[in-house]
Amino acid sequence: MKVLVTGVAGFIGAHTCRRLLLDGHDVHGIDNFNDYYDPALKHARVQWVRRDASSNAINGTSVGKLTLDSLNLADRNGVASLFASQRPDVVVHLAAQAGVRYSLQNPHAYLDSNLAGFLNVLEGCRRNPVSHLLYASSSSVYGANLSTPYRVQDAVDHPLSLYAATKKANEAMAHSYSHLFGIPSSGLRFFTVYGPWGRPDMSPMLFARAISEGRPIQLFNEGRHQRDFTYIDDIVESLVRLIPLPPTSNPGWNSHRPDPASSHAPWRLYNIGGQRPVQLLDYVALLEKHLQRGAHIELLPLQPGDVLSTFADASDLADVTGFTPEISLDQGLGRFVAWFKNHYSPSPAPFSPAREQSDRRRTP
Template identity: 50%
Template sequence: MKFLVTGAAGFIGYSLIKQLLEKGESVVGIDSINNYYDVQLKYSRLSGLGICQSQIKPYQEIKSEKFKDFKFIQIKLEDEERLKELFKKEKFEVVLHMAAQAGVRYSITNPKAYIDANISGFLNVLEACRHHPVKHLVYASSSSVYGANTKMPFSTQDNVDHPVSLYAASKKANELMAHTYSYLYGIPSTGLRFFTVYGPWGRPDMALFLFTDAILKGKPIKVFNYGKMKRDFTYIDDIVNGVLKVAHLPPKGIKEQKIGKELATSSNAPYKVYNIGNSQSVLLMDFIKAIEKATGKEAELDMLPMQPGDVAASHADVEDLFEDVGYRPNTPIQQGINAFVEWFREYYKI
């Protein structure tokens, strides 16, 4: 099939494209390559896909030097006309929308960036899918939508009307927007609530990257909520495998689903939402110990209070994903951290 992957230079987008190309699929990747974090890391990811940094210019199509069925275009999601032209030309069958303005804390100080990329940008993707129909739109949501919820594990049947950051609110808005377009225009759409994704080529603003970097340099790490945080850390390969399994199973709506499926995330529209998480809530201090083991160095801890927009814990219920798709993530935390630290040392020549 022919795939569009947005956020191609990002952590998850890059990892998805790599596996799709290895499976022999045809892929177009787009990314704005903004400077939210180190752009050189983004260029390095693209280099691994055969895209030369020196050739990248806005709106210019670049063919991969490594994969014959991949090409890349630097484009902003906010550019509605360019996006529609791309859909008209390429006639995509599946859209994997991974692009977004990421980061919970950044949304406290830069709210407009989230409205532009996550709301206006997603609307443009939906409009493009409306006017140039696709077989399936799969988009990245986030465990952040559970916000102030305290019942664990988080289930897709839970109410998610209490976000605690604009990032979370934008992701919840995406789910509502997708349902509207699925209902009105019959666009099969699936939202995937990712739980704290980590692994090789990960984002520099995430805890694993920050902690590993500081520990290897002998600098203190910032431990928020005095180490009492819990997260459902999910390895990148598990996320990619889940996305690709879901991508081949577009939802059909409740009328064509089996009896007993009338749940909160079911609808007469071809629409579905799933959690993708490791189904284990790991204490932050245990996470740090796993990094210490992988690096062979002890961390110096700077214990700090909870930050605005953060939640104390996350834990994914993935039973509906397993029931419908037959998949659940299972990479042990130590194994995943070991792989990241090995990549980190190699990439930064440490």
């Protein structure tokens, strides 16, 4: 197939692109290489994907072809021209302005990327029909809901951040286009994704660098948050298994008692999460174990926009694909730390077998 991957230089986008190429698909990737974090990391991910694909090809494995465009999805005409020229069979839409806390500082970036950009992708699929549109949503949509594990059938009416609100809006926008134009679309609610080549603003990279350099790490809500960590390979495996399984109309859907996760339209939602929530203090302990260094911890109050706990019920994913995420946090952090040590050379700090904690507090 020819697969269009947006956000191809992002964390999930690069891993997804690599897997699709190794599976023999041709990939046309787009990214705007913005400076939300260092664009050098984004270019390095693309080079990693190219090197890995070339290495497999040299060793006799049949791999797909990668082409790449630098494009901002908010560019309506540019996106329209891209779809008209490429005519992809499948679209995997992973581009977005990410970050809960950053949405407090720069809300307009979320309007441009997550709403206007997604609308342009939907219009591209409308004008140039595809067999399946898969797009990234987020566990953040569950917001103020404290009933866990989160089920895709749960209401998501109380987002706690603008980022979460834009992801909920994406699901509604996709449904309207599925209803009006018959576009088969699957929304993927990712739960705290981590692994090699991860974003530098996410806790694995922030904490690994700080611990290695002897700097303190900050745990909000005094470290009592729980997160359903999901290793990147499990995310990608779930996604590629869904590609050949576009949703169809749910024959049992009842407009008087509507199921929030399916529809009379070809539209579905899926949770993709590890289904094993871990308290952040325990997560840090595992990171310390693999880094073989103790952490200096500052315990701080709850931050605005933060969700207290995430816990995925991925049974709908299992029913459709026969797969649920399987890599434990211990395994995944071990793989992440091995990659981290090969790609970063932080200033060594004296080994400290026992963590130090501080209850220094500040106003959020």
